[in-house]
Amino acid sequence: xDVEIHAxxxxxxxxxxxxxxxxxxxxxxxxxxxxxxxxxxxPAKKKEQKIVDLCAGNxxxxxxxxxxxxxxxxxxxxxxxLADMAKRSIDLNGLEERVTVINDDLNNVFEYxxxxxxxxxxxxxxxxxxxxxxxxxxxxxxxLARHELAVTLEQTIEQASGLLKMNGRVSYVHxxxxxxxxxxxxxxxxxxxxxxxxxxxxxxxxxxxxxxxxIKDGKPGGLRFMPPLFVYEENGKYTEEVxxxxxx
Numbered sequence: 536x537d538v539e540i541h542a543x544x545x546x547x548x549x550x551x552x553x554x555x556x557x558x559x560x561x562x563x564x565x566x567x568x569x570x571x572x573x574x575x576x577x578p579a580k581k582k583e584q585k586i587v588d589l590c591a592g593n594x595x596x597x598x599x600x601x602x603x604x605x606x607x608x609x610x611x612x613x614x615x616x617l618a619d620m621a622k623r624s625i626d627l628n629g630l631e632e633r634v635t636v637i638n639d640d641l642n643n644v645f646e647y648x649x650x651x652x653x654x655x656x657x658x659x660x661x662x663x664x665x666x667x668x669x670x671x672x673x674x675x676x677x678x679l680a681r682h683e684l685a686v687t688l689e690q691t692i693e694q695a696s697g698l699l700k701m702n703g704r705v706s707y708v709h710x711x712x713x714x715x716x717x718x719x720x721x722x723x724x725x726x727x728x729x730x731x732x733x734x735x736x737x738x739x740x741x742x743x744x745x746x747x748x749x750i751k752d753g754k755p756g757g758l759r760f761m762p763p764l765f766v767y768e769e770n771g772k773y774t775e776e777v778x779x780x781x782x783x
Contacts, residue, residue, distance in 0.1 A: 538557075538623050538626045538627045539623065540557060540623075541559075543559050543560065543561050544557055544558065544559045544620070545557075545558050545559070546558070546627070547564075547565075549570060549599060549781065550781065550782045550783060551779070551780060551781055551782055551783035552599065552602040552783070554598045554599055554601065554602070554628055555624065555627050555628055556593060556594065556595050556598060556624045557593060557620045557623050557624045557627065558593060558620075559620070562593070562614075562616055562617060562620070563592055563593075563617065564593065565592060565593060565595030565596075567766065567777075567781075568659055568708045568744055569592070569595040569596045569599065569659055569708075570595075570599065570780060570781060571708060571734060571744065571746060571764070571780065572596055572657055572659055572706060572707075572708040572746065573595075573596050573599035573600050573603075573657070574599075574780045575706055575708075575730075575732060575746040575748070576600065576603075576655065576657050576704075576706040576748070577655070577704055577706070577748065578600050578603055578604040578606065578654075578655045578657075579604060579606045579654030579655045579703075579704075580603070580604045580605060580606065581605060581606060582605045582606065582607075583606075584604075584606040584607070584654040584655075585606055585607050585608075585609065585648075585652065585653045585654055585655075586600060586604065586606045586607070586608045586609070586653070586654065586655040586656070586657070587608075587609045587610075587611060587644075587648065587653050587655075587656050587657075587695075587698055588600070588608065588609070588610045588611065588656075588657045588658070589611050589641050589644075589656060589657070589658040589660070589691055589694065589695060590611070590612070590641065590658055590659055590660045590661070590686070590691065591610035591611055591612040591617075591618075591621060591636070592612060592617050592621070592659070593612075593617050593620040593621050593624065594610050594612070594617075594620070594621025594622075594624050594625065594634070594636065595624075596610075596657050596659060597609075597610040597621075597634055597657075598624060598625070598628060598630065598634065600657070601628070601630055601633060601634065604655075605633075606633075606654065606655070607633060607634075607635070608633060608634045608635070609634075609635050609636075609637055609647070609648060610634065610635070610636045610637065611637045611639065611641045611644055612636065612637070612638060613638070613639065613640050613641065613686075615638055618636050618637075618638035619638075621636045622636045640686070641686055641690070641691065641694050642686065642690060642694065644694055644697075644698065645697065645698075648698060650697050650698065651697075651698075651699070651700050651701070652698065652700065653698040653699050653700065653703060654699075654700060654703050654704075655703060655704050655705070655706075656695040656698055656699055656703070656704075656705040656706075657705070657706050657707075658691050658695060658705065658706075658707050658708075659707075659708050660686065660688055660691045660707070660709065661686070662709060662710045662713070688709075688713065688716065688717065688720060689720050689724075692705075692717070692720045692721055692723075692724050692726065693724050695724075695726070696724040696725050696726050696751060699726075699751040700751070701751055701752045702750055702751060702752065702753065703750070703751045704748060704749070704750055704751075705721075705726060705748070705749050705751070706746065706747070706748045707746070707747045707748075708744060708745070708746050709744070709745055709747070710743070710744065710745070711733060711741075711742045711743070711744070711745045714731070714745050714747070717747060718747070721747075721749045725751055725752055726749035726750070726751055726753075727749055727750050727751075727752070727753030727754065727755060728747055728748070728749045728758055729748055729749060729750050729753060729757060729758060729759065730746075730747070730748040730758075730759050730761060731745060731746070731747050731748075731758065731759070731760050731761065732745070732746040732760070732761035732762075732763070732764055733745050733746075733760075733763050733764070734746065734763075734764045734765075734766065735763055735764070735765050735766065736765075736766050736767060737765060737766070737767050737768070737769065738765050738769075742763075746761075764776060764777070765777075
């Protein structure tokens with residue numbers, strides 16, 4: 536299928552699986568957090584199962600899950616320009632029969648998908664609360680992607696829980712300073728955290744990302760802390776582990 540690539544757009548590929556994603560420097564582009572979230576998630580694998588990626592942006596996480604799963608994937612994104620880029624990336628990879636974009640506020644998700652019907656949810660939400668004194672990026676695309684202007688962390692967790700079947704799994708990537716808040720909100724909305732992995736830019740540096748997996752109505756307790764993931768060596772090159780995730 537011929538897919539139109541607009542001015543100021545480029546096509547980036549995740550070499551480890553060959554998935555191509557349309558990106559633009561004018562809007563929010565996927566970065567390593569999306570790659571690591573897709574790698575960390577344990578998605579449902581069967582054709583008849585369903586996966587939802589909330590706060591999908593240009594569709595990277597959902598697309599990166601396709602080599603790991605035969606399930607139907609739904610990408611929910613509020614910004615029309617990003618949703619359009621996601622749709623064209625789906626076409627670019629020939630995945631239009633397996634991946635669907637829902638261009639709407641995720642608080643309206645039950646107009647498209649039934650409650651308690653989804654096997655796996657992933658989410659790379661805005662990281663920063665919308666505080667009156669917080670500096671926002673003048674680029675509205677970036678401001679919406681980074682700050683909770685359109686959706687809060689709790690709203691994403693509440694919708695994820697509503698979508699999931701009992702024992703369905705949700706995976707998040709977020710900032711470590713909001714981990715306790717996230718765990719409290721998950722428990723409030725029937726999601727029992729089961730796996731946590733901290734991501735560090737380099738050894739001897741503080742973590743700057745955290746990956747969390749929870750199970751809907753899972754048994755309390757049994758939280759596992761996975762080995763730490765270091766992104767860069769001292770020379771600025773990817774560590775062996777991250778190089779495998781990115782390049783295969």
